[in-house]
Amino acid sequence: MTERNIAIEAAERTAVEDQAVEIVERKGIGHPDSISDGIAESVSRALSNLYLDRVGKVLHYNTDETQLVAGESAPQYGGGEIIEPIYLLIVGRATKEYDGRRLPVDATAIGAARDYLNEHIPELEVGTDVIVDVRLGEGSGDLQDVFGEDGADIPMSNDTSFGVGHAPLTETEEIVLSVEQELNGAYADTHPELGPDVKVMGKREGDHIDITVAAAMVDAYIADLEEYDDAVESVRDHAAAVARDLTDRDVAVDVNTADDYEEGSVYLTVTGTSAEMGDDGSVGRGNRANGLITPNRPMSMEATSGKNPVNHIGKIYNLLSTDIAESVVEEVDGIRDLQVRLLSQIGRPIDQPHIADAKVVTDPDADLATLEPEIRAIVDDRLANVTDITRRVIDGELTTF
Amino acid sequence: MTERNIAIEAAERTAVEDQAVEIVERKGIGHPDSISDGIAESVSRALSNLYLDRVGKVLHYNTDETQLVAGESAPQYGGGEIIEPIYLLIVGRATKEYDGRRLPVDATAIGAARDYLNEHIPELEVGTDVIVDVRLGEGSGDLQDVFGEDGADIPMSNDTSFGVGHAPLTETEEIVLSVEQELNGAYADTHPELGPDVKVMGKREGDHIDITVAAAMVDAYIADLEEYDDAVESVRDHAAAVARDLTDRDVAVDVNTADDYEEGSVYLTVTGTSAEMGDDGSVGRGNRANGLITPNRPMSMEATSGKNPVNHIGKIYNLLSTDIAESVVEEVDGIRDLQVRLLSQIGRPIDQPHIADAKVVTDPDADLATLEPEIRAIVDDRLANVTDITRRVIDGELTTF
Amino acid sequence: MTERNIAIEAAERTAVEDQAVEIVERKGIGHPDSISDGIAESVSRALSNLYLDRVGKVLHYNTDETQLVAGESAPQYGGGEIIEPIYLLIVGRATKEYDGRRLPVDATAIGAARDYLNEHIPELEVGTDVIVDVRLGEGSGDLQDVFGEDGADIPMSNDTSFGVGHAPLTETEEIVLSVEQELNGAYADTHPELGPDVKVMGKREGDHIDITVAAAMVDAYIADLEEYDDAVESVRDHAAAVARDLTDRDVAVDVNTADDYEEGSVYLTVTGTSAEMGDDGSVGRGNRANGLITPNRPMSMEATSGKNPVNHIGKIYNLLSTDIAESVVEEVDGIRDLQVRLLSQIGRPIDQPHIADAKVVTDPDADLATLEPEIRAIVDDRLANVTDITRRVIDGELTTF
Amino acid sequence: MTERNIAIEAAERTAVEDQAVEIVERKGIGHPDSISDGIAESVSRALSNLYLDRVGKVLHYNTDETQLVAGESAPQYGGGEIIEPIYLLIVGRATKEYDGRRLPVDATAIGAARDYLNEHIPELEVGTDVIVDVRLGEGSGDLQDVFGEDGADIPMSNDTSFGVGHAPLTETEEIVLSVEQELNGAYADTHPELGPDVKVMGKREGDHIDITVAAAMVDAYIADLEEYDDAVESVRDHAAAVARDLTDRDVAVDVNTADDYEEGSVYLTVTGTSAEMGDDGSVGRGNRANGLITPNRPMSMEATSGKNPVNHIGKIYNLLSTDIAESVVEEVDGIRDLQVRLLSQIGRPIDQPHIADAKVVTDPDADLATLEPEIRAIVDDRLANVTDITRRVIDGELTTF
Secondary structure, rough: OOOOOEEEEEOOOOOOHHHHHHEEEEEEOOOHHHHHHHHHHHHHHHHHHHHHHOOOOOOOOOEOEEEEOOEEEOOOOOOOEEOOOOOEEEEEEOOOOOEEEEEEHHHHHHHHHHHHHHHHOOOOOOOOEEEEEEEEEOOOHHHHHOOOOOOOOOEEEEOOOEEEEEEEOHHHHHHHHHHHHHHHHHHHOOOOOOOEEEEHHHHHEEEEEEEEEEEEEHHHHHHHHHHHHHHHHHHHHHHHHEEEEEEHOEEEEEEEEOOOOOOOEEOEEEEOOEEEEEEEEEOOOOOOOOOOOOOOOOOOOOOOOOOOOOOOOOHHHHHHHHHHHHHHHOOOOOOOEEEEEEOOOOOOOOOOEEEEEEEEEEOOOHHHHHHHHHHHHHHHHHHHHHHHHHHHHHHOOOOOO | OOOEEEEEEEEEEEEHHHHHEEEEEEEEEOHHHHHHHHHHHHHHHHHHHHHHHHOOOOOOOEEEOEEEEOOOEEOOOOEEEEEEOOOEEHHHOOOEEEEOOOHEEEEEEEEHHHHHHHHEEEEEEOOOOOOEHHHHHOOOOOHHOOOOOOOOOOOEOOOEEEEEEEEEHHHHHHHHHHHHHHHHHHHHHHHOOOEEEEEEEEEOOOOEEEEEEEEEEEEEEEEEEEHHHHOOOOHHHHHHHHHHHHOOOEEEEEEOOOOOOOOEEEEEEEOOHHHHHHOOOOOOOOOOOOOOOOOOOOOOOOOOOOOOOOOOOHHHHHHHHHHHHHHHHHHHHOOOEEEEEEEOOOEEEOOOEEEEEEEEEEEOOOOOHHHHHHHHHHHHHHHHHHHHHHHHHHHHOOOOO | OOOOEEEEEEEEEOHHOOEEEEEEEEEOOOOHHHHHHHHHHHHHHHHHHHHHHHHHOOOEEEEOOOOEEEEEEEEOOOOOOEEEOOOOEEEEEEEEEEEEEOOHHHHHHHHHHHHHHHHHHHOOOEEOOOOEEEOOOOOOHHOOOOOOOOOOOOOOOOOOOOOEEEEEEOHHHHHHHHHHHHHHHHHHHHHEEEEEEEEEEEEEEEEEEEEEEEEEEEHHHHHOHHHHHHHHHHHHHHHHHHHHHHHHOEEEEOOOOOOEOEEEOOOEEOOHHHHHOOOOEOOOOOOOOOOOOOOOOOOOOOOOOOOOOOOOOHHHHHHHHHHHHHHHHHHHOOOEEEEEEEEEOOOOOOEEEEEEEEEEEOOOOHHHHHHHHHHHHHHHHHHHHOHHHHHHHHHHOOOOO | OOOOOOEEEEEEEEEEOOOOOOOEEEEEEOOOOHHHHHHHHHHHHHHHHHHHHHHHHOOOEEOOOOEEEEEEEEEEOOEEEEOOOOOEEEEEEEEOOOOOOEHHHHHHHHHHHHHHHHOOOOOOEEEEOOEEEEEOOOOOOOOOOOOOOOOOOOEEOOOOOEEEEEEEEOOOHHHHHHHHHHHHHHHHHHOOOEEEEEEEEEEEEEEEEEEEEEEEHHHOOOOOHHHHHHHHHHHHHHHHHHHHHOOEEEEEEEOOOEEEOOEEEEEEEEOOOHHHHHOOEEEOOOOOOOOOOOOOOOOOOOOOOOOOOOOOOOHHHHHHHHHHHHHHHHHHHOOOEEEEEEEEOOOEEEOOOOOEEEEEEOOOOOHHHHHHHHEEEHHHHHHHOOHHHHHHHHHHOOOOO
């Protein structure tokens, strides 16, 4: 076996943590783009499992283009109503027949979307508040060939593409991620008035961090403007507490800054997502594979959600590069900022990238030359086990947005 | 008030009961055309009630064009699966804004369709087995004007149209109607293997009546061909019993005549309707307002289901003519066959039809001249109370298919 | 070969021509229901020809459910505009793959619809004024089997269904048909202001015939109300002239009776069809196979347009019964009114109907017993050559609406 | 007026031109994602012009979510065929009524899409090869207010968002951009066999540049594999010539590397875009506002195409930051690499960004302190004239992808 083309080098830049200005964003699970991502990925997992269950291997499909067309609503304190439902179109292609047997591809996709929405956007009743439709083509001839027949085989790359991952997260990144996850996690469990459409923007200038949260409130649980204001205040307090646990820097938190109490214009919704009233969404327009939008760092434009995890190199390399970066930082001491980039080449096995380059900013007291062999070993090992990514995606262990 | 133009005359033909050959058909509640009719009418009722509730009067709408695009399924003994869901498009137009307030027209339509399906085709899960979509336009300017402001006012006719009704039902008609209603009623309650897509065709030649039933069986409740055959036999026995209670004529019943046991080709479904596997449906293509298709009798081509019951003259006159015919036969003795026809004229009050004509075949011992005043009085009275039809439609007391 | 079950008998009723009241209607070629019929049938013919061309025989399909969702327009004298395009969904199922080769079914359907609209509703620009979409399923397994392999073979009936035809047309029927055809033919060629959505209603009471025409005017060719009034007057004159050529009875013609000149409310359109502003349409809701809606006569509810002409018994028998009735009346003297009815039986060859019955009203001086052998011979002959119907439908020689 | 918050500082990194590995990509005008971008932006321009024409100011709209669902085709040498058309759904919301007058929003959107496709993807016949559908909602109440009433007024920012621009392009970027533009420009004019779906990937390692072109060939202009091979060779030669004019570095060009001549698997299409056979597309997934995907540089995830150019801050700032960077580099000598970033703040005038920061890598012999005042002046001036961006977008002077 040929040696892998792995380059470990010093990043000729400042660590993001040390840059003067840093911007970070996370679109929460109920944001229209995230809903699209979530459905695309849940449909993808369901199809992988359908194929494994029925055929013993994953067949050709890609479902990375879910389009959400916003609805119209009339929220009001105590409970408003949906005027026009959201329309959600699952787009892509999938193998619908194998060995003369028709496979329930469309029904599986619709079912997966429904289950996903029921679990994550529970206030949104499928079939009433949101119409889920599907247009899955058969795909072009060549691509319908079977692949991944045997887990031990390494697929060939289907495209020239690249993935990029980073670790560790900066404080601002950690805060943005955690604030959303906490609010949509434990906090929401006891605060039903908070909808899942929580968008968090972090901006750091030097040692001052501004966190701006846009949080859709659910009208049924809020009686009036006073209760609304309490709910906003409570979100602010909780976000601030989460943030302060993660940094010693100066943190300011703003929630729903576009509200205008005098005009009675507040962020009130019927279902907890702005998709109900004018915000469309689509796959790959929101968070990158690590859950964040990080303009201070190189990002791939590739949509990760909904792609076939067996042979879609863009998906695999984005997830793998993130996984490698996190593993390296966990296992190797002395790294302040790490960027891992994988570039594929059509027709080569995917464990043999055209280039795998790691750009390292070490801690002041660390020496890259010393760390280099350890880093290389991890990169090499992870590449050798690239098919683990596929398995973990199918099992739902890896998130894509 | 001017006298109404009512003509009572002898029908210059044989009573249908006495004709040599008679054909009658009923598409049961689960037939794709009937599903379309049922949804169109339930949407119409829901919109009428929405408008009454919010605005105090019914506004402009028509929802008489629901289109059902069949799905694909793979039934099998013990329970098969849906491959591709049914797609159901609610089409029409409705007033979406009144007095500056947006009305939840689309959401109400979707909700009504869902409730209807849940109640009548329970095996068909909305949002998974069937996608319900909606395209309701705003309609053209003039027609959006409010009407029916005051129940005591008689609306003007919006079209030149006509309606036709008959009574009494012939024995063959009674049998066809009752067989479907019994099978989809008490029988289905205790026989979950029988789906709601029951189509009944009756053919009478002289005194011999052939009843042909096509009955969709639900696979989850049928273990094998033997149980299927038992289920078919049981439907046949029940249908025959119903028929024999209604006639002294010779009756033969066939069920699922297209089955071919040797080839294993039987009428097995996952959800109890052929809409799941290739049979499209639309409004107004099935039963007429009296629940039957009766080629021996004049019929209106007008779709009754989904039309606005306040001002749609085709709907009102079809229901009213049927209602008049039934009332006359109930109240006046000596009528063997009665046809009532109402012809509207644009711009005239709907209680003043251009012509109302009743064609009567009397019993051998009855005399039309004697009956004529009674009949005329009933026709006149029902026309005077034409708005009762609107109310009864909105309350769901009148069926349209 | 067994003898066919043909019954020739006296109709126990008055000829329609002699009944006291007669109602007849024709929806012109530009009416929304007729547009749906026309597209469904043109798609059907295109698919038949595609299959014949590529495979040598017609494969399974049915495209009898085109749904037209009306648009919105703002007509004005001298030329208005479309606000929202019409949406037209071609629905049905068709065999998309044969012998491992994909057939351009969807593209053929779309192309046929486009060609049809370009030819018949030329003011309606496809892709701008009207969106043509398509949802054609694969259909259920069994039905995809090939049929009609050899023109000499008689297919088996696929359903219990019936068709009914009449001849000759009454004067009122002739007038209604001719007025529409003339207006949409030679007249429209020299009067571009007349759109194809011409609806003609005829009502005869005794010897007085009222013809009511609703004619959509095209705004680009009409400068003001005065020109509009001239256009209406011209249509009235032309219709009256056509009518008077066909009858000696008293004829009155009204055009666009719903107009209200004082309120400026007239029947002005941008494209010549009411589909542009609120009138939805679907297949099988308008004219029967003979081009008319005739409530004085038994009619089949079966949609003829779009059905597969090789094996769809409802389509074949409606066209055949009409063809037989016309042939008999043309070849046999002394018939005042003839109704031919064909009833199929599942599984029997379609040239062997369960019953073929002809109900005859003879001229006063004719004797049915004398005519009977001639009539029987024609019925028998046409049944023997039933597959001619299929060929003539595919060649576009027979109209279906 | 307050001073603008402008920060000019040294970039603490190597110029991209000097980094060891550089990756650049451009999706050509016929790529499914670019088709979506192009239609979204052309619809946006058409709506802006519609509003200016009818109302005198731009009203609320956003049309940045066009979804392309791929079709299916059967290309073959000499000319193949489309099997299933592409489906293209224009998604967004727009003000449909103003001052009681309905505006032709849907018709304008459809028309703009059609015109765009006719001009840029001429082999793709709208209405036959591609179905263009539209779902534009009314949007939520507040946002429908009028804005931009007076050109001299600076709108307030509607969101917290940022834009980022770069200049000058590196050699690799120049090459990737030029190769696509040349191929889709002069070259295509004389080589009809080259379709507009040309994707160019550039990878530079040190001083070696690999250019990989994926070029969809149009089958009607290619007789056989030999001609195909000639066409590929000709594209390679042309691309290589373009590249060599722009660099002294070592350049290698590959075209259609996934082809397998032995298996007869080549990149042949009927219409010149892979959208015809399995590649879906959506807005904002391809090129950034400067026409490139540049993972070596910070990028905004914001979709620029289709957004409202009057008040959508993400669109304006992405275009403005690119414009500023280009202007600075053009007017100021000594800059090797410049990144301009603009961060908005909700509720502040858009000419007053929260931060405008410029990160500069100077030429070895230049001094940032000397250049700083010039740079600042340009940034300040462009911000002061921010509304120029809006005008230039509406006039079609600025490209967005």
